[in-house]
Amino acid sequence: KNEVEQSPQNLTAQEGEFITINCSYSVGISALHWLQQHPGGGIVSLFMLSSGKKKHGRLIATINIQEKHSSLHITASHPRDSAVYICAVAPLTSGTYKYIFGTGTRLKVLA
Amino acid sequence: NAGVTQTPKFQVLKTGQSMTLQCAQDMNHEYMSWYRQDPGMGLRLIHYSVGAGITDQGEVPNGYNVSRSTTEDFPLRLLSAAPSQTSVYFCASNNRGRSRGYNEQFFGPGTRLTVL
Numbered sequence: 001k002n003e004v005e006q007s008p009q010n011l012t013a014q015e016g017e018f019i020t021i022n023c024s025y026s027v028g029i030s031a032l033h034w035l036q037q038h039p040g041g042g043i044v045s046l047f048m049l050s051s052g053k054k055k056h057g058r059l060i061a062t063i064n065i066q067e068k069h070s071s072l073h074i075t076a077s078h079p080r081d082s083a084v085y086i087c088a089v090a091p092l093t094s095g096t097y098k099y100i101f102g103t104g105t106r107l108k109v110l111a
Numbered sequence: 112n113a114g115v116t117q118t119p120k121f122q123v124l125k126t127g128q129s130m131t132l133q134c135a136q137d138m139n140h141e142y143m144s145w146y147r148q149d150p151g152m153g154l155r156l157i158h159y160s161v162g163a164g165i166t167d168q169g170e171v172p173n174g175y176n177v178s179r180s181t182t183e184d185f186p187l188r189l190l191s192a193a194p195s196q197t198s199v200y201f202c203a204s205n206n207r208g209r210s211r212g213y214n215e216q217f218f219g220p221g222t223r224l225t226v227l
Contacts, residue, residue, distance in 0.1 A: 004153065033215065043201060043218040086153070098169065099216075101146075101153030 003027055006087050006102040013109050019074040021105045023087030032070050033099065034061050035086040043086070046072070077109045112137050117202050117219035124192040124226045132187040132222050134202030140217070142205050143185040144169070145177065147198040148221075154201065160185055192226045199223050 004025045013019050023032070034046040047054050047061040049070075054061050058077075063070040074081055087102040118133045136143065144159040156169030160179040174196060176188040185204075189196060202219040 002153075035216075035218075041199065041221050041223075043203075043221075045215040045217065048215045088154070098156055098159070099144075099154075101155075103151060103153045 002102070003091075003100050004087055004089055004102040006085075006105050008105060009103070010106045011108070013077050013107070015078060015109055015111050017077050017109075019077050019081075019107065019109075021072045021074075021085050021087075021107070023070045023072070023102055025068050025070075025087075025089045025100075027068075027089065027100070028092040029065075029068075029089040030092050031090045032063055033088040033090070034070075034072050035088060037084040037086060037104065039083065046085075074107075079109045079111050082108050114138065115202055115204055115217050115219040117200075117222050119222060120220065122222060122224050124189070124224065126193060126226060128192050130189050130192065132189075132200055132202075132224075134185045134187065134219055135183050136185075136202075136204040136217070137183065138204065138206075138217065139182060140204035140206050141182075143179065144203045144216075145175070145185070145187045146201045146203065147171065147196075148201060149198050157187065157200075189224075194226045197224060197226045 007022045031050045033048050035043050036046050037043045049063050058075045060073040084104040084106050086104045088099045115136045141162050145157040146154040148154050155171050157175050158177040160166045163182050166177050179185050200222045203216040205216040
């Protein structure tokens with residue numbers, strides 16, 4: 001079993017829909033990272049969080065440390081949101097700088 | 112700032128050849144990492160560095176070497192390429208977080224490597 005699980009693996013939505021991507025992990029962490037990988041391959045950081053909730057534009061990320069779960073929400077989705085969304089965690093026990101990555105959620109937003 | 116740069120963007124090698132993937136960052140970040148990305152798998156850590164002169168192995172280090180002689184540069188060397196090393200390689204950098212946390216990572220554009 002992977003230490004970081006994302007669901008769904010693939011998601012197709014209509015423009016304007018509210019989207020939720022989930023990330024569950026099995027280790028204690030110091031931080032969780034949401035990344036976006038564009039169709040061209042580039043990876044950008046969306047959020048880094050260790051508690052609560054963060055919002056940036058139409059994107060909202062939440063984390064529940066006790067339940068070992070995080071969600072990424074996209075409000076009023078748009079075709080330009082089509083990308084792979086990756087969850088990564090920084091384990092407490094690693095003692096050094098080592099992230100564990102989920103396999104990603106492939107999102108396609110149709111016009 | 113250019114951020115994190117990687118060269119080359121594409122490379123085709125024959126089995127047994129060696130090559131170096133270049134990575135540089137101009138943000139004065141302490142931490143730098145190399146990952147490989149394969150279909151159906153998450154990014155996997157190959158090697159990382161917490162500062163100039165300090166490197167350590169990640170999850171999949173076999174067949175790769177790294178060095179960190181300066182803060183800016185972190186090259187990845189394939190000693191004798193094998194078809195199993197066909198992958199997309201990403202370099203990333205970040206600074207240590209203010210407390211025990213970690214600051215966000217900045218990724219390079221990636222190098223797509225094919226080993227025949």
